[in-house]
Structures are given as structure tokens and as C-alpha cells.
Amino acid sequence: MCGRVIVDYDENMDVASGTELSAWMQQRPEGYEATWNLKPTQDLPIALTDHKTGERQLRYAYWSLVPIWSKELKTKFPTFNARSETVTEKASFKNPVKGRRCVIPVSGFYEWTGPKGKRTPHAIFGPAPVIPMAGLYSWWHEPGAGDDEGWHLTATILTRASAGVMADLHDRMPVFMSDELLHDWLDPKTEGDRLLVDAVSEAAVPISGQLREWPVAPLRGDGPELIEPA
Template structure:
């Protein structure tokens, strides 16, 4: 699973000029701030292509997908991650999968290993400055509000069985998206189905083999000092 991410806009969010994602990740989303301890329900950056007008957008979204029919932002079950296996059959995620797919570009993330009560956090980074993850997004309208304030952009990160470096840390890992699949994944005219998810998930394996990781101290507060290796 993926329950904490790192987003450093000042140091580690420079997308390579020849990356497909560079067409979406331009500047910094309004209201964004760097954080080394982003938690579910907090803001994460997402790249998407509007299904309405085809415009490429780089926005902040609430990290926990809320389907349009939900009665509130608070969910009875966690939706910050979505299992890639069988995701097309899940009511909460099937709709967004068809035409509301996104990429979540982060600087890195954390995962924990070890038994309950003695879990050890690991800081994990990719081979490039930005580690892109496949996600889904949804708009939720608050019936108590009017106008633009009523609309909330929400998102989830897809996960799969761990491979590569992640295999020795946790049984699940994010679905890292390969550069050659970014345009298809972000094209709302491509109707998303399980076969598309499976193709993207399969290409996450080579990326996982080149991750960098080290253990850190328990996560308390926020700041770059959280990345200091544990003694």
C-alpha cells in the first residue's frame, strides 16, 4: 500500500524535459506547498486531461477518492489506495477508470516493514527526480455549498503486488507508470478497462527494480529532516 508520500516542489519536482509527463507538469499547482509527510485526505498533486475540454491540468486533489454519489467527504472505508487487481469491478473506482485517470507525481514515499508494534519506516525514491504513480480521480459536489466552493477534486493511487526493491519491504506497492504509457493513461478518449490497468501495472515492475530506499526514524511532524537515515 501507499499511505504517506513526499512532495518537494522546490528540490525534487523537476520533470525531465523529454518525459511525457512534462506536457502536464508545468509550474506548481495553486496553493501547493512542499511536504515530507503527506497523509491521506491531505492535498496531493495530480496530472490529468479534462474529459470536458481536453485541457491538460496540474491540480491539487484531496488524497482519498470520493464518488459522486457519496453523501459526504468522509468515507466509511479507506479510498486513498485502489487495488489494481479487479479495480474495474469496484463500483467506487469503475467510473473514474473509464475516463478520469490521473498521474500522481511525487518526490518519494514511505513504507513500513516489520511486525505490528515494531514497524520500521523506509523512505523510497525513484531513479529520477519525480516518481509518477497511476491514479484515478473524481469530482464530488458538496450539496451544502454553491458555486466553485462546492466542488472537491479527489484522487486515489493504484497499488499492486510488490516487486523489485519493494518485495523485501511490503507486500503491496504503488503502480508506478512508465513514461511510454503516460499519454494513453491520461487520454480521456481512451476508455479505461482492466486490460489497460493490467498493462500499466506490468510495466511498474522494471521501475520497482531501480528504486532507492533507506530506513528512517518514526515519522513525526514535517520537514526534510524526516529523510535522515536512522541510526
């Protein structure tokens, strides 16, 4: 489960230096604003490779993948997360798996523990300033709009069974993207299949053991104070 994320990129964009992701993160995405409480259906930064030009892009997408056949942007069922175990079978996700894969570079995220009504949020961060998460994207077109207008880029974050630090917080965690597999994942010429998804999912386990977390106050509003230990 991943339903709230933090996006606070370094001013000089050296957050991913020395990694495969650095090629995509040469600058902040257009319209960038730092946020410490980004929710599904808001705009989420994603890294992708353009199908036609091969250009590496870092841009914003609507956080909830909308399949091309949907008649409206809002889906009936939540699609801000996609289970890695079934993503190659589900109608909404199986086509994006083949060649519309992306990485969501966040600074951190939240998970909740405790009984209903008294749940405690935990801020979670990785060993580096950016945590790359495996994702999928889709272009949704407004019915009735012209060919050159009404297009919306939408995306979802893959999840898997929890491991490492996440095991004590929730039974699901994001699929953290390993540097070794990032190039293949972002290459649209690499056809996505069950083997690729499983490899990316398994590579997330060692990363989960390097996470840092601490409880924070209930999330209200938006600002850096949200990640201060409670």
C-alpha cells in the same frame, strides 16, 4: 499500500524534463508547499487532462477518492488506495477507470517493516526526481450546494503486488507509471478497461527494480530531516 508520500518539486520544475509528464509539469500547482509527510485526506498534487477543454492540469486533490453518490466527503472505508486487480469491478472505482484517470507525481514515499509496535519506516525514491504513480480521480459535489460551488476534486493511488525493491518491504506497492503508457492513461478519450489497467500495472515492475530505499526515524512532524537515514 501507499499511505505517506513526499512532495518536494525542483524550484525550476525541470524534474520531469525529457518525459511525457513534462507537458503537465510546466509549473507548480497553485498553493504548492513542499512536504515530506503527506497523509491521506490531505491535499495531493495530481496531473490530469480536463474533459471539456483538453487542458493539461497539475492541481491539488483530496487524497481519498469520494464517489459521486457519497453523502459526505469522508468515506466509510479507506479509498486512498485502489487495488489494480479489482479496480474495474469496484463500484467506487469502475467509472473513474473509464475516463477519469490521473497521475500522482511524488518525490518519494514511505513503507514500514517490522513487528507491530516496533515498525521501521523506509524512505523510497526512484531513479528520477519524480515518481509518477497511476491514479484515478472524481469530482464530488456537496449535497445541497449550488451548481457552481461545493465541488471537491478527490483522488486515489493504484496499487499492485510488490516487485523489485518493494518485495522485501511490503506485499503491495504503488503502480508506477511508465512513460510509454502515460499519454494513453491521461487521455480521457482512451476508454479505460481491464487491458489498459493490466498494461500499466505490468509496466510498473521494471521501474520497481530501480528504486532506492533506506530506513529512517519514526515520522514526526514535517520537514526534510524525515528522509535522513536512521
